[in-house]
Amino acid sequence: MSTSLINPELAEQNLLNLLQIPGLSGRERQVADHLMAELIAAGCDAEWISEDDAHTRIPRDFEMGNLIVKIPGTVEGPRLMFSGHMDTVPLVRGVKPKKEGNRFVSQGDTALGADNRTACAAILTLVQVLMKNDLPRPPITLLFTVGEEIGLFGAKEVNVEELGSPALGFNIDSGEPDRAIIGAIGAHRWQGESKVIASHAGVHPEHGVSAALIAARAIADISEKGYFGLIQKDGKAGTSNVGVIQGGEASNQVTDQVKVTGESRSHDPEFLIEITESIRSCFEAAAASVENHVGKAGKITFNFQADYHAFRMQEDHPTVKATANALAKLGITCKPEVTNGGLDANFLNVKGIPTVTLGAGQHNPHTVDEYADIGEYLTCCKLLVQIVEDAAG
Numbered sequence: 001m002s003t004s005l006i007n008p009e010l011a012e013q014n015l016l017n018l019l020q021i022p023g024l025s026g027r028e029r030q031v032a033d034h035l036m037a038e039l040i041a042a043g044c045d046a047e048w049i050s051e052d053d054a055h056t057r058i059p060r061d062f063e064m065g066n067l068i069v070k071i072p073g074t075v076e077g078p079r080l081m082f083s084g085h086m087d088t089v090p091l092v093r094g095v096k097p098k099k100e101g102n103r104f105v106s107q108g109d110t111a112l113g114a115d116n117r118t119a120c121a122a123i124l125t126l127v128q129v130l131m132k133n134d135l136p137r138p139p140i141t142l143l144f145t146v147g148e149e150i151g152l153f154g155a156k157e158v159n160v161e162e163l164g165s166p167a168l169g170f171n172i173d174s175g176e177p178d179r180a181i182i183g184a185i186g187a188h189r190w191q192g193e194s195k196v197i198a199s200h201a202g203v204h205p206e207h208g209v210s211a212a213l214i215a216a217r218a219i220a221d222i223s224e225k226g227y228f229g230l231i232q233k234d235g236k237a238g239t240s241n242v243g244v245i246q247g248g249e250a251s252n253q254v255t256d257q258v259k260v261t262g263e264s265r266s267h268d269p270e271f272l273i274e275i276t277e278s279i280r281s282c283f284e285a286a287a288a289s290v291e292n293h294v295g296k297a298g299k300i301t302f303n304f305q306a307d308y309h310a311f312r313m314q315e316d317h318p319t320v321k322a323t324a325n326a327l328a329k330l331g332i333t334c335k336p337e338v339t340n341g342g343l344d345a346n347f348l349n350v351k352g353i354p355t356v357t358l359g360a361g362q363h364n365p366h367t368v369d370e371y372a373d374i375g376e377y378l379t380c381c382k383l384l385v386q387i388v389e390d391a392a393g
């Protein structure tokens with residue numbers, strides 16, 4: 001089995017090197033340069049490596065777009081893609097990683113960045129093993145994304161043609177390698193804003209239209225209709241939340257402006273739209289129901305953005321089967337699961353690349369207790385090598 005060709009010391013060193021490189025969201029350049037140098041040292045042709053222009057479409061200050069590597073196949077077969085994000089959260093700033101038993105941990109009061117350097121290191125290890133041993137391989141795409149932590153930006157803006165339209169996708173961004181994430185929730189962020197008519201609250205309150213009353217009625221109505229908090233309707237499930245209410249200037253002035261910001265989530269894309277549209281109609285009905293003395297009603301503007309899209313793969317999907325079969329060869333039972341978080345895989349699936357998300361040993365991400373489990377990380381390295389071996393036939 002080609003998994004025996006993995007050198008665990010080298011694989012560990014790959015991870016330690018990557019943990020030491022700073023790379024917050026939008027500042028992935030050093031990580032990308034390191035990966036490029038290592039991939040070329042491993043035997044990749046510089047012509048296989050490119051950077052896309054995703055950053056020109058990201059509404060933030062970004063140094064670069066996604067790093068894309070297209071490795072030609074030595075045998076025919078569907079193109080595989082392995083992906084992982086290069087950025088880490090701000091809590092990782094200044095990290096000094098050290099080995100403690102079978103873990104990498106952070107020495108100081110920072111997070112470690114195992115989320116998601118374990119992915120970058122596992123993918124690098126895969127390529128080193130493939131190239132050094134000249135293992136047969138179908139065409140392979142590597143995608144190292146930017147800006148995952150602040151909105152899945154790289155995955156959202158990547159162009160599928162530039163990836164060579166992979167048939168099977170394996171995203172790495174989780175802990176235990178046996179837990180394959182085959183579905184994730186979709187989310188909308190929405191704003192209902194009422195800008196209406198102010199008047200003196202003591203002299204002529206009836207001349208005004210109260211935005212506070214509109215917001216209060218809307219929120220009460222959302223709850224009354226069953227679309228507030230945990231939502232369960234006819235076997236469909238989701239959640240919603242009113243997160244922020246802002247408005248008003250003085251106690252003696254009828255509130256002329258209130259902005260309510262919230263979110264909706266569901267694994268069911270149609271039900272997600274139902275939730276958000278129901279919230280919209282509660283705001284519209286509330287605005288129409290509040291009038292001043294001459295019958296002028298309130299106004300509402302309601303907008304929403306998709307933060308990410310839901311997806312759900314069947315357990316007999318080729319990508320899921322390839323994962324389960326490769327795990328089985330390592331003596332591990334695959335545990336498919338669905339997550340309530342957003343992942344690069346949400347956008348990759350929406351773009352037509354059926355992608356599971358696998359774990360490479362990251363734990364307690366975004367906390368000072370973050371660590372990388374070296375055993376799990378090495379298992380993920382084996383899993384990736386096994387997936388390629390199986391795909392090469």
Ligand SMILES: [Zn+2]
Nearest residue numbers: 085115116173
């Ligand atoms: Zn992550």
